[in-house]
Amino acid sequence: MGIIERFNELQPEIAEWRRDIHSNPELLFDVHRTAALVAEKLREFGVDEVVEGIGRTGVVGVIKGKVAGDKSIGLRADMDALPIEETTNLPYSSKVPGKMHACGHDGHTAMLLGAAKYFTETRNFAGTVVVIFQPAEEGGGGGREMVEDGMMERFNIEQVYGMHNMPGTPLGHFAVRPGPLMAATDTFDIDIEGQGGHAAMPHDAIDTTVVGAHIVLALQTIVSRNVDPLKSAVVSVTTFHTEGQAYNVLPHTTKLTGTVRTLVPEVREQVEKRMKGVVENTAHAFGAKAQLRYIKGYPVTVNSVEETAFAVGVAGQVVGDEQVIADTPPVMGGEDFSYMLEARPGAFVFVGNGDTAALHNPAYDFNDELIPVGCSYWVRLAEESLPLA
Ligand code: NI
DSSP: OOHHHHHHHHHHHHHHHHHHHHHSOOBTTOOHHHHHHHHHHHHHHTOSEEEEEETTTEEEEEEEOSEEEEEEEEEEEEOOBBSOOOOOOOTTOOSSTTOBOOSSHHHHHHHHHHHHHHHHHHOOSEEEEEEEEESOTTTTOHHHHHHHTTHHHHTTOOOEEEEEEEETSOTTOEEOOSEEEEOEEEEEEEEEEOBOEETTOGGGSBOHHHHHHHHHHHHHHIIIIISOTTSOEEEEEEEEEESOOSTTEEOSEEEEEEEEEESSHHHHHHHHHHHHHHHHHHHHHTTOEEEEEEEEEEOOEEEOHHHHHHHHHHHHHHHOGGGEESSOOOBSOOOTTHHHHHHSOEEEEEEEEESOOOTTOTTOOOOGGGHHHHHHHHHHHHHHHSOOO
16 A cells, blocks of 8 residues: 555544644643643554653654664654634634644644654664654744754754645645745844823923834834845834823833844844844934844744755655745744754755635634645655665
């Protein structure tokens, strides 16, 4: 029986795991139920070694091939959900108010479990497959914690691969590119201090609402006037809070927050530096004081060239070359798989979820029809990378 046939057969069972995880979403590192379910399944399949608690609540499974070998490959899925109230009304929709699997990590986890089951049934490879289930992709840096926990060395992982579903891309189509695929995701706080006062006597005050408004506008010039037009950057101010509560009081302080997205380190440094200058000097021009706190988040997700070409070839075997885009444009969203790609060569790929609601949307649902394709990709990636002969 071929791989895809076997996964067509396993699809209802894998979809059942997926829906069970979907009904019980957990946030960040608090994925205790999901991680326990993953570990239990891996043991049930006969995975050679199952280790829990890597990167706090991450789970790693080690599967030996039918032929011993020095080579190894790491395959990674994420397990965490989002603080969103689900609106799908599906029979298996979230049982937890305010939490939902709106990014399809339920599907990623189920597909990697499906692949692990197949690996233990067949072991058609020489060497070691390491299946990695990480917590806290959505902002907590679970990938970083697993790497800092020594996962790569401990399990002797030589190369590492990740996969994310993509709504709006036709079902089972792959999209990837060598080099930067997803952005560095930084955040910032700007604290402005002026002089509060009576709104009818602005000449006796330093109005931080006006200062804040000028800073928001001035920040727009960093992308339009400072960054090389052939490079990419996003500076978005997302909140603007004055301390004011009344119609007739000028606020003493105002606070802005937002996010910065970039694809190369030089632009990341440039934006941070320019922001500091713009924020402090704009405030200064109005007689106010402002302070920028720039917080570096996930680094750029950079696919290594050779491993990306390899992933493209494998995806082509699974779905046909005409359904694989090998030079998709980068996106300004972020991914903490970037920490694993900083530690080892590998590739992160997008796979089409079909015509569903967008990621992080309350109406989103992972497409279970994707399961045979995603599982087959994992299996072929390992078998091609660790060939028997
Ligand atoms: Ni995601």
